[in-house]
Amino acid sequence: MDREYVTDKIRRSMGRRILTDEEVSGWWIIGGIVTFGLLFLLLFLKLIHRRNEHFKRQKMLEEQIIELVGIDLKDKKMLADLKAIHNEGYESGEFKDLSFLRIIPAIITLGLYIEWRLTKDLMIHAERQRRFFSCYLGRELEDTTPQRPTGKYLGLGVVTLGLFGIYWTNLIIKDSNEHFKDQWKLEDLLPEAGMEIDEGVDPDFYKNIILTTVDKFLNWGRTCSVWPMAFGTACCAMEMMATFASRNDMDRYGMIFRNSPRQADVLIVAGTITQKMAPRLRRLYDQMAEPKYVIAMGACAMTGGPFVNSYSVLKGVDKVIPVDIYLPGCPPRPEALLNAFLQLQERMKEERTVTKKFERWILKDRKEVVT
Amino acid sequence: MSDIRKVVEIPINMGPAHPATHGVLRLRLKLEGEIVREVDPVIGYLHRGIEKLAESLTYPQFIPYTDRLDYAGSMLNNLGYVKAVEELLGIEVPERAEYLRVMTTELSRIASHLVWLSAWGLDLGAMAPFFYCFREREEILNIFEMLCGARITFSYMRIGGVSKDMPEGFADRLQNFLDIFPEKLSEYETILTENEIFLARTVGVGILPKEDAIDYGVTGPIARASGLEYDTRKIEPYSIYDRFDFRIPVEHGCDVYSRYLIRVEEMKQSMKIVQQALDKIPEGEIMAKVPKKIKPEPGRVYSRVEGSKGELGFLIISDGSDKPYRLRIRSPAYSNVAALPVMCENAKIADVVATVGSLDICLGEMDR
């Protein structure tokens, strides 16, 4: 793996921090009190979301750093240490997303459960992270996140029938905000520092928790029910058929062939597209209903493949239709096509139909939201 | 007032992206209700200019392109091409390589027929054969993968031999497949051969009389289903086909059912050949002595092999350089599809679908 490439990835991970490490204002507490706790529910959802996003980003960052150290291979001990510290995250459940459903036990326990959980998670995370970066930078960093006696707080919360939770929530907001700030400072110290902001992501997007949740739900539906259009032209069609046959069985992922483009979600361009075929491919793509995706399967669909020099072959289907996933191979194995579908699912998860619609509707004066 | 009894002809366009056209064949139909009055096949949607490309490639460089001609049974194309070049060069291929070639091509023929059966089953509305056939095909592909590392596009044959010898455990695996396959084949036959609905859909459908078959130069299983006992393996035995005991199935039904029977029987015969080859395969070299740079003398050669779809011919004109001056591929499906209008005379739409399916077309080879 190219070192440059990994460094780029690290920079991009850092760049995402303006999206994931979102500062939450203390006014939420006031709002919560005024609305008799209703806003607290939203706040908790937001905090859970923020925790997940931040931890996810940190996980990626750590992985990339480990990758980088692995490439350099100067310090084998450090690599092992980093890996060990990183793996702790898996064991403690830190890298697992906290489900939004946790809001239900939170409501039952008047919020105490979620507060306890978030505090604990943050403490574990901060502590582990401090060790990780100390190890990587080669000097001891100080622990900035204060240790909170969760047991005691829990007791206090129970005694005050959850009223203490208000103060506790305040602490969580403050602690996390502090942690993020420290984290940012720390990241700027990294030798690879220099952020590269992922363009095309609207920073405001993540602020709207309800809409994003709806989007998440819709995206779940989409990713779990991808119906490809049966469109095979050449050799790759054989492997496409093999992918849908018994051994690989794409129906496991809820994928079934549709013959009408109107009902299909993804167009697998499996095979060479000739100049004679190209307008028809375009027509087929136009006939599909939104949201639609395209997988360019095989070298021919990507670039023209072995026939790139030929007078009658289209040099890549992206000259005619937009392509989401490029799948190299001549022809790609069924496993590769399966992987392409999984990659496509990842991409589909980034869809935000509802959010975009809402933003267009509410914020008409704003500029078009970047897609 | 117009006469309401007047039959209106509806022109309808099947393909190039239609589930029944197996790739990008396009049929222009003229319908009178369900009855098809005119069939006009339009081809060329996968014309990749292989013949022109060949003129810019050296002889060995062209082998991978032959894989992509008839992608359902690539080994057969490999053999067709290398055989032509060997005839041009006058090279004698070692025994062991010949046996390996026969084994792989016959396996390839089975794989190709399996693809055909599965796709045709879908055309007729039977879903189960598709999955059953691909199950066995996967095993054949595994065997090929063991041999040469590829599943579809093998480029296994070389001018003067084959690229790799049998790896360890290959013979056992192949033997294992040969043992289980007859059982599986009878499984497909249970679903289809004597199924009332299947018979109703296939018997007497897509008739191609013997005279028309000759007229159109039809070859392969379709010719044999029309009563022509024509198989290059028997009529002009190439490679070492004269050493094996097998028979050429011939049916006189001229319909799509006969084509089905022929192909099923061919799979059995191919299996028999593979078994014999596996038993008799001698030790020895797998490559003949071939010059580093292949530069045939000026001349021309037309060499034919029996592909899974019919006679596959390669006409190579050499001008003495290391690239073919002109390379022409005589593809079986090209001639077979030309006979489609004869088969679909006054058929129903469903019959057209069944007939097109029974031709076992492979557009890569047809359009080249």
Added chain:
Amino acid sequence: MTTTMYDSLVGILSQLGVYQILSGFLPEIVIRIMLVLAIAGVVATVASLILAYLTWLERKVLSDIQQRIGPMRTGPHGLLQPIADGIKLLVKEDVHPKTIDKWVFLLAPIVMFVPVVVVLAVIPFGKTLVMTDLSVGIVFLLAVSSLPTLGIIMASWAQNNKYAVLAGLRRAAEIISYEISMVLAAIGVVLLAGTLSLPGIVEAQTGLPYIILQPLGFLIFFIGLLADLGRIPFDFQESESELVAGYTTEYSGMKFSFFFLAEYLELFVAGGILTTLYLGGWNGPFLPSWLWFAIKTFIVIWVILWIRATLPRVRIDQLLDIGWKWLLPLALLNIAITGGVLAVM
């Protein structure tokens, strides 16, 4: 007189004392409307759940026969698959091609869906689980259950697509051929039961289900039902290898899902009809009546799916042949024999 769902609900409410309280301040007609709506709502919900899971069942049964495992990743054993499909189709763009006949295009899915739901009203799901006991239940059932055809023909016309039109023509041509024989076969059942009411027919089968007394009628009815469902071996309206997607070719998104759902609801209704007329309905020892009904219905559905997985498709003219040359005379013969035997006895 059979106890309908309404009667039993009123009974339960009276026992709990709720009914008396309600009638204290509400006129009776209002209460009646409320209760009927509640029952309809419950039945519709249960039916839609069942039909959602029928899609799952079909995929699972098919994959089992085809040596696959079917949906696995969406929820445990793919149990959430129907929900995911539903969400996907709901938010999919609803394409309106330029050439369509807009109103017909819009109405067709509804015309297809509504009759199938209406049929649910007369099917006796259990001893006391009858929504309405129509005295001419079987006539109603046979009449309404063939209405979805209208939706199919409308859809195929509206799309202005040749494949769809062909599908519609096929449907229109085939329906007469099997529908008459189906109705005639059902007359045998009516003759035996001596009633047109469906709960009455079920009660008449207490000892012996009619499949034993009317094997020929059952066979004719079953074949007719398969054709009515438009499933393999008779799926001319959607034969994907011939007509791309048949009468749904131009439909996408929500409208398509309506057709999709209507087809599966039809499947469920078909199972229910066959159970009621020939398999003894909710009759059976030990188990509660609704469970017997469910078991029998699912056996029928499973057989239909099994047929789909194994058989090829027949040609449209062959079905017409079967319908006119075989089913119709046989159905008449069936009536003659049944009538004769009844007259002698």
Added chain:
Amino acid sequence: MSEELLNEFPHVVKSEDGLLLVEADQIIEVCTFLKNKGFDFLEAISGADFEEYLEVIYNIASYSKPDRVMLTVRISKDNPILPTVTSLWHGANWHEREAYDMFGIKFKGHPKLARILLPDSWDGYPLLKSYPLDKEQKVELEDETGVEICQI
């Protein structure tokens, strides 16, 4: 077989590299003769482009015996016309169309001499040596069938 052919037709000559050269206007007669002798299988008709002339190569075999014949017709580049053999074999139809499509060879009396593999709007004959290998041509959706094209 070639001996018999050479005896029968004085205009058929064997070139120094062993090709059976047939005059363009004699091709139908030669083919009829061959067909009557049992060579009933027209394998392929192929074109080839040489510097001074175009060649049309007929591969004729038999369904019953292993013999086969390769006939070569040389025609001038300026006026590449020769008679069609579709009256003998219907199968020649597509082969001749392909030769027309790729080389621009015109077959007199052919029932439908149109492009077969390439779209109708294509300019030039790609298998001629003068046609560059990678000369692309943009193709618009042909509209010869009107509404049909809207369907997949």
